[in-house]
Amino acid sequence: MDTTTDRYLTELGQQLRVDSVRASSNAGSGHATSSMSAADLMAVLLARYLRYDFDWPDHPGNDHLIFSKGHASPLLYACYKAAGAITDEELLSFRTLGSRLEGHPTPRLPWVDVATGSLGQGLPVGTGIALAGRRLDEQPYRVWVLCGDSEMAEGSVWEAFEHAGYEGLSNLTALVDVNRLGQRGPTRHGWDLDAYAARAAGFGWHVIEVDGHDVAAIDAAYAEALGVQDRPTVILARTRKGRGVSAVEDREGMHGKPVPDAEEAVAELGGPRDLRVEVERPAAATAPRRAHGTQARLPRYERGDEVATRTAYGRALAALGADRTDVVALDGEVADSTRSEYFAKEHPDRFFECYIAEQEMVATAVGMQARGWTPFVSTFAAFLTRAHDFLRMASISRAGLALAGSHAGVSIGQDGPSQMGLEDLAMFRSLHGSTVLYPCDANQTARLVAEMADAAGIRYLRTTRSDSPVIYAADERFPIGGSKLLRSSPEDVLTVVAAGVTVHEALAAAEELAGEGIRVRVLDLYSVKPVDAAALREAAEATGCLLTVEDHRPEGGLGDAVLDAFTDGQPVPRLLRLGVTSMPGSASGSEQLREAGIDAAAIATAARRYAAARTR
């Protein structure tokens, strides 16, 4: 068939529908109708506009195609088949155990940048890739994001519109498949394309409305988008869900399931086809030069200096950035608080102000790591909870992402509970493959920043607002998964397990108790995940009791983390736990620690009580 004709495009669209129907029917589940509405959009893109080398997924010049409506995975996989990237046999492995073709796309497939399936995330990630293309990679690749109309209700989509519009990312094109039907019925705006157009134009995007089943019109829309030089383009395509199969087309109740009769549907679509698209390869391109030193000149602090760990974070990050040009930093308009401003000042070309939009900030970072950069993301620990679902999806994306949450805990003082990160350890611990670090002094912080840069997966560093004394030498090492025994004697009645701000309280308590003849061990569990199981077991064996103390809710944090060392069926030590169980108000930092019952006095009281009960 003459591949330059519209008829070819139409036939290709039908093939994508047929394969979407076949894959989902074979699996017995999957989103056939959501695939069929967007098939023509994809046919034209694949045949005429996408620049991609399927044999070389890491080609630095490749375009990026993201299915923000990840449930249309049958369509994506049908495209891969049409492009010759997968066989028909693999297509039919859709949704079966062990197949790379999951219900929603993940980077187990080499052509998938990031996992989607939680709606409203693909476009935000796409802005990150487009921004990387502009400001980091400096490559002419384009980013194409297929969105559903239902997901336009997600605020994160509008964070992306704001970000991309402001940055003028003309290398980004959003395709909105307006099929008017969501999962459980009509969307808010149905086929009112003008409603979406008004919103998108308000955010500074170029807007094109098109009949999403008219391949000539789609072709013209793509051509128009390519010609826009100063802003991103959104193509609003009026489509019909289940297009081409009368049993399901534009009907409610047909979401997320195969068509009722696949054979009949395939016949109605004109039967199977075997068109093979020669997707145009990108022009030659070179990977960005990224210098990767091995020994950042980290700032050094003298014992006894008073330095906030957030300050040590910012300074270490700036030093790391000098050593490694792959490191980029993103902040949510609080760089003066998180202290990522040090990095911003030294490396303005690799610093990204994301304003107060935490979801978009994390998504941008996920996009950048997909392009090989090493992002460090910072805001208040409390506000990282805003991006929880994005972090969850980042773990499914197998993304490498470093994050720092400042102003953790009640110790921040007067600002009150809305600004206190008290649930962040629980959130980050529960993420698959995550690393959770919580330093107590400046030298430890600096070292852990360097450790984070080299680690995989999602790495979280928790920092503190107020100054704390430097207690470690600058040359001390702090491997991930380690801990530091700060105080011990053969007479220890228990082990205080602390991290961050409570390390200093624990040391003060130990001192006070020693004066009364009560010896306690102090363990700095700076690596909250993974924990130092050997050290915890040793402390348990030596003292028989662990007293955890944390500036965090008792659930999911340090107190729960120590358990990771004791779930092997072996004896478990006695446990005591101090954490923030009440709702704080405003007060000074030291008053807050006292009110929460996690200061030196509270630790000493708990230890005293335990020691007394023990000797009775």
Add this chain to the structure above:
Amino acid sequence: MDTTTDRYLTELGQQLRVDSVRASSNAGSGHATSSMSAADLMAVLLARYLRYDFDWPDHPGNDHLIFSKGHASPLLYACYKAAGAITDEELLSFRTLGSRLEGHPTPRLPWVDVATGSLGQGLPVGTGIALAGRRLDEQPYRVWVLCGDSEMAEGSVWEAFEHAGYEGLSNLTALVDVNRLGQRGPTRHGWDLDAYAARAAGFGWHVIEVDGHDVAAIDAAYAEALGVQDRPTVILARTRKGRGVSAVEDREGMHGKPVPDAEEAVAELGGPRDLRVEVERPAAATAPRRAHGTQARLPRYERGDEVATRTAYGRALAALGADRTDVVALDGEVADSTRSEYFAKEHPDRFFECYIAEQEMVATAVGMQARGWTPFVSTFAAFLTRAHDFLRMASISRAGLALAGSHAGVSIGQDGPSQMGLEDLAMFRSLHGSTVLYPCDANQTARLVAEMADAAGIRYLRTTRSDSPVIYAADERFPIGGSKLLRSSPEDVLTVVAAGVTVHEALAAAEELAGEGIRVRVLDLYSVKPVDAAALREAAEATGCLLTVEDHRPEGGLGDAVLDAFTDGQPVPRLLRLGVTSMPGSASGSEQLREAGIDAAAIATAARRYAAARTR
């Protein structure tokens, strides 16, 4: 002074500035300059438009004033003083230990509906109150929300614009204090009011641009807003941060701190004033009639029936709604999956379709509970993580909120990890004062729905996609904080602690093990928070070992929750833990349980291994 003059309004604005300066300077912290920019907006509102009885905060006809920019709390408290609600002495207690005047407003003050301080949340909550005013309370009160310009970057703000615009909430007015300076420097759009106007208009709002220091213009803007009948209004006010004090006015680096010289500043503002505003009281109004039965006719299931707990949730909620007219339901466009559709069909007037905007959905519910309604919120468990920060703030708001997360765990099957709630227990456990419930059968679910309705704080119910056998009688009781011992004998070598889908796996494993002569106890820990400490201790004492098994990440869930019973310094049993440690792909539900190592076979293997080691 003649209170009808513009001069009076100007003077009142200056008084609010003076008191903002005094309060923050006295505290040594606080956001003076962010208060000063919005003082004139508040002066005109207070003197001429707000309808509020400060002596009767629960007056059903009261307007609602929300500071979405909660950091401008000095201004809010200055307003309260001007209205005679608090004394000058209390004003000066700002940010001190024990004061109701916290760094960011919370409902410890009777005039504050909800806590703010995490930006981008006040307007979403305001839409909930405005929607309640329209569709539930049927009262003519108005909702006024003061927003900052920085928070306009938050997607949640645009979810609120979308929701309120679509619902045509003309009883809602947003005041945006465009002072052009964020925390660390200029905002994205500075004083480009047109940028905000284009966005807001795109979402269907009436837009007014105004000089935020021209009291006559502000007055005219409010009057115009009152006249708009079919849509919400946003007043975009061009203001100067720190207005009136030359040392700080429109200067960078002056965010979040007192003015450098308070005395000088007060003098420049014309000295202290003691104007007392007579805020107009609302017209007589009656509280909505809410019938509150005590015995909902819950659906009953026969033992052996196969019913999904999500179905039992939806049916129980519908029954509850018949008994209690205070119960309302909200869903994120997945009511057919969460089964809140049963409620929607029976009580359409109290069902709110929130589309795919989980933050706005939770915020709307928070707004409704502030008006005395009892909201039940549902979506997939996985997608509730999207609203984590809103849930965190809801706990600070002391909000009463019931939520149900469906499709929990790997057991959902083929859809893959993006749709699996695997971190939800950790998230909900870490919220202050929360209740976390996880039923395993339909009768248990129905009872727990009723229990949730009567409980306080944030209550979470985790439901399962697939059918499971009914194992409890319909009359069985399941109090919050309880558990059920399903199987026990004097020879039990350990206790399997399960909940939800793993209860059935545990029972099957126990059966299998019994055939081999290995007895294990099975405890259904349906109340994950609070846990049944007595039952866990008894099981520990009897068997010496707890084997937890959960369809959730090992961190922060059931395995950690059992520890809540053992942190009192008493002996702790041995512990074994099964949870989802790998990254799932697509597969059938039973394959997923097997792959994750949380099915009956895995439980049996772990128990066998433990029993063998024990006898060696």
